[in-house]
Amino acid sequence: MKKISDTIKKLLLEIEKRGFEGEIYFSEDESLTISYKKGEIDSIRKSLDRGIGVRIFKDKKMVFFNTVFKDNLNFKKLLDSAEILLKNSKPDDANLIPEPEEKYRGVEKFDEKILRIDVDRLKKIVFKYDKLIKEQKPFLWFSSCNKGVARRAIVSSKGINLYDEQTSLNFGFSLYFEKEGEKWESGDYVAVRRFSDIEKMEIEKRIKKEADRARKLVGAKPIKTQSLPVLYDLQTSSFFLWIISSLLNGNNLYHRESFISKDDIGKKIFSEKINIYEDPFIPYGLRSRGFDDEGIPCRKRKIVERGVIKGTFENYRSAFLNKRKPTGNASRGGYDSIPGISPSNLILENGDKDIQEIISKIDRGFYCLGTIGFGVDRITGNYSRGAYGFLIERGEIKKPVARVTLASNLKNMLNNIQALSKEYDISRGFRSPAILISEMKVGGI
Amino acid sequence: MTRKEFLKRFTGFFAILIGGLIIKPFKNFAEVFLSEIDDFKDILSLALSKGGDISEIFIENTISRNYTIRNGVFETLRISQDEGCGIRVIKGDKYGYAYTQNLSKDSLTETARIAGEIAEAKSIAGVRFSKKEKSAEHTVLPFKIPLDEVPDDEKIKILKEIHESAFSFSNKIKTVSVGYSETIRRIKVVNSEGIHIIDLQPIFTIGASVVIEEKGQRASGRKREGKNGGFEFLKEINPSEFARRAVEQAEAVLKAKEAPAGEMPIVIEKGWGGVLFHEAVGHGLEGDAVSENASYYSGKMGEIVASPLVTLVDDGTFKNARGSFNFDDEGTPSQYTVLIDKGKLVMFMTDIINAKKLGLKRTGNGRRESYRYPPLVRMRNTYILPGEAEPGDVIKSTKRGIYCKDFGGGQVDTTSGNFTFSVTEAYMIENGEITYPLKGVTIIGNGPEALKNIDMVAKDFGYGPGTCGKGQWVPVTSGQPTLRIKKITVGGQK
Structure with missing residues (x-):
């Protein structure tokens, strides 16, 4: 060296x-x-x-x-x-x-x-x-x-x-x-x-x-088109952290390529169940780092507190454009890429019920185990993605479902959070509990 | 073309123009690149010393440039150069792979040794060498003006024109971003079967995206184009027309209403819409998924898998298209491959390993993102051939459905055949007429079912550029005529 x-x-x-x-x-x-x-x-x-x-x-x-x-x-x-x-x-x-x-x-x-x-x-x-x-x-x-x-x-x-x-x-x-x-x-x-x-x-x-x-999922079929509460399992719920980090990305904010605007900082924009913090110092954490890819020190800080936006993600350039301080979030895909922006370890604080308990209280709903496709528009908030999982009936997991779409608008989804699970997956850099959204359009046959 | 001229064009050894300056690429690369096959004999043999079946050396050099202008600001001005060598040893359907960025003989020897560790073996395979240098006599990527001989400012001028025109089309415009990227890729493949090829693949992509706003509502639109060829193709682009298309799309999205949810017919406009078949069907016809029995299409050769109106091809020889090349990344000549003929499954796409496993010929679909990766079976230019219907009749005969004009990303699960797509520009069809634009349209279906449900195929045709990801990214195109799928699930909010 x-x-x-x-x-x-x-x-x-x-x-x-x-x-x-x-x-x-x-x-x-x-x-x-x-x-x-x-x-x-x-x-x-x-x-x-x-x-x-x-x-x-x-x-x-x-x-x-x-x-x-x-x-x-x-x-x-x-x-x-x-x-x-x-x-x-x-x-x-x-x-x-x-x-x-x-x-x-x-x-x-x-x-x-x-x-x-x-x-x-x-x-x-x-x-x-x-x-x-x-x-x-x-x-x-x-x-x-x-x-x-x-x-x-x-x-x-x-x-x-x-x-x-x-x-x-x-x-x-x-x-x-x-x-x-x-x-x-x-x-x-x-x-x-x-x-x-x-x-x-x-x-x-x-x-x-x-x-x-x-x-169980072999041969799963679509269900009839209907509106249902949707429970995003641990493997799919980290998407919400990913999308929130993209909505609060300084570059997207500056170019207004996010449905959140600079004026929304400090305001309650999401459900008050949402508390997010960034912690770059978790020992051996997957996204842990002492300094970012432009050499700016990283910080442990609150991003969202009871639905109120407390922080954004900035690199040196976006910080200048937004008249904010760099937050240690410059990130490169490798030596061949210009610094972009991404968070270190991002944690959505968990709730107090385990997944089983959340399911037991759902009369009829969809338990989403996986999504496919990229139908998310950061600017308008439109959300429509393919999904598979199980139908929940009277508090129990029932038949397997595939080839359905889940549609809503992110603004509504992030405000209509009914529950967060106690469990979360510690093997990820974006740690999120399972998330129950009160209603979405499930598109099927 | 004389050998000297050929090498000049292919290696740039004598003169490569970068930004107006004449420079030579690294001596080391040129030396390795120009070596005769005999120079690699030791390395190929060493790689097989533990008993592999085939050893292969893949050498690559790429020089790329990217420029982005957003709202008058140069956001990206980038020059990138990369080179390295990947060595693979195949033993049955297994392989060892290692790569190095140091092209010295010592380093290549060490890399070969590591790759050879996959085989634990009894018999030693033979190394056959042909002296013949195979090069493309009839290139599928003909060009007149090499991209790397055109100064930066001439390319940037085209970007500026697109950027300026976009603002002239609408007073609602908030952001215009125009990007250009080019990659001049030189590859050499030598293997123990005697394959020895070199290929030059100059590729460029240009794209514009706009964001417009009215009464607090925002919407985006885009347009992109890409070719495998020279600067003359870039000059063919009409900047004003290019910008207008991006703005037009944004205007449609701004006015769009909520899309319905449920099963209904969709009409897909000729062009990039073919990406639906790339995802929904193409990936399932890639030989690796098939040979593992992991594809819906495994074991279905000769069966009727689509409507008789459907003939699907994967074409590596489509002149100057983004997914074309003279040789694939294993040295197999590129081909025109019919996969589904009037509804009947007639061929899978293959690379060296999977051609052998499936007992099929090599189709030239062995591709890799760079020397960092071993090849995989990948699509090239995938399209449905035109049929006989009049494009207008396809819409007229649709009572209620969705007209899909442009698609965003899609994804498929090749195992179940289930796929999904976001439609970035869609319109409602009511009583045979296109009525109003729709937002947030996603379609989801099963590839094999969708192919059987195609009930009208028009006589027009179009295609568009894309980049396909399968753990590695490669340039492709997708195309098709205007066609109708009689029922598929649409995921809207209404």
Whole structure:
């Protein structure tokens, strides 16, 4: 890493020599994946990916370029091309190079035990869980395990000089059942940053649950079109955190590409059952980080309190445009992407009843286990997505249902929350309990 | 084309123009790219030393540029370069895969060794080499002006024109965003069967999206276009027409009323609507899902799976289309593949592994997002062939239904065949006439059922660009004539 760090600093000097300010984002991703199919190894994949994303700034103009990172990198030529592009550009006050802050806090997200996992060890991990899937007797099943080590560094002309690393271990599976010529696939995954956490993820229980659902859902049919209360299960409810983070994304707010406007901040917009906070410092949390992808420190903070909007998600650019402070939410898909915006760990506070109890109080409703499609319009709030799950009648789970649509408007949905469950899935970066919405249009036959 | 000219065009080794400057790509890449097949013999053999069936080297270099202008501000000006080499060893239907960004012989050797670990073996497969360099003699991606020889400002000018025109079409406009991206992709595939190809795939996409507002109500519209070819195709675009279409869509959405829910007929306008069949049917005909018995269509070869009005093809040779190429990412020549012929299932799409498993020929559908991924069976340009009806008659003969003009994203569960789609621009059909626009329309159905329910196919045709995700993203197009599905579930709020 020392050699890489020296090289990056040299590259920054080359940028500065031309009279630019610069920011270099370096990332390195090491990955090993082993996949099983029907109890046998199907594939082994190994990779190491290294690259830099560079922003050069001059006279309020900015150009981004990226490249794989290697010894004989022809940086000068890339810089020449970027310089020409910069000349073709127009000044914009929002083209600001991020300034470092005084205080940075570290967070635990690296585990030597994961780092040391080799091919043989990884095979054993997958095989252990793969056997449990086989016991459920699906006609086809896949399982795979991935070990990853990610490192990133940010250096800039403003004096940002940051580095961190994290480990990850993921296990995912899918299983297939067949009945009278019809088939159904079901699956789940878990992800951890610390080896010892994998046992806490109750993989055996997840396998049984998915197998049970798949057996029941084979051949599921649509129901008649009707309005019903809808209970979003744990695997589907994190969508609400995702959509709220997108509605409160500073870039979307600035461009008014969200049905929430800047004037709504500080007002009660959602159901008072909604309390959301962001916590980047959860030890070994999936989205934990001490600083964001522009080198701004992350913060633990309230986003929504009893339905009132308390915070938005900003990167350096959106913060300037919205006249707010950066919130440590700059995020890049990799070295090849310009900083966007995304939250760290986001938590929707849970309720006091368990899922079973919530179901027992529903006279007639739809228990949504999965959605398909992307029919969500952030600007108008229109929501219409495909779904499958079970019909609830007199407090009990009854027949399986598939190929129906759930439609409403997000503004209504986020205000008509009747209950939140006690349970939530700890294996996700967006942690949400199950959510009961009082009424939606279920489109069927 | 002489060998020298060919290499010049394909490798850019002699001169690539970036932003007006003549630069050479990395010496290392060019050297590897120009190597003869014999130079890879050691690596291919080493990869098979534990007993794999086929070893394969995939080398790729891409140079991309993106520009975005939003409300007069340059939001993105980006240059991206990427290169690397993926090595795969196939053993039966299993594989080992590793990649490296360091193209030195040492690094390739180490990568080959890792990929070879999949095989634990007894017999060693033979390595056959042909000396012949296969290159595209009749390219399906002909072009005159290489995109990378056109200075940035000429492309940016077109973006600015679209951006300016959009504002001229409506005084309700709040946001106009116009984006352009191009990727010049050079690939080389060498394998132990003797395949040795190189291909050049220059692709661009241009898109406009607008947000309009009236009395506190907002709506968005968009338009996009993409080709695999040269700058002359970009110049064919009429900026004003392009912008007008995006604004027109937003205006329709602004006036839209709540959509009904329940089962009814839908008429799909010619063009990008074919994406419905890409999702609903195409994915189920990809050989990997079929060979695992994980597709609805597994074991149904030769059966009637659609209305006799339906002939569905997947065409990798559609001239300059976004999903076309001369060779796929395993080195198989691209083809025109009829999948469903007048309602009868006649072929699945295959790659090397699944062609063997299914006992079918290779159709040239082995594609990958980049050297970071092993190939998967993927669609190219997928479309339904035109029929005989007059497009106007399809609407006239529909008493009550929905006219679908543009689609957003869709998704399918290939196992059950269930799929869903959001229709971004839809209109009500009442008594054979298009009456008013609808909002929040989603359709959901079962692919095989929808194909059987097609009861009218018009003689017109259109297609549009898209990007398909299956763990990896690849450029595709979808197309079809105007057609009607006699009943399908529409998910509105009314």
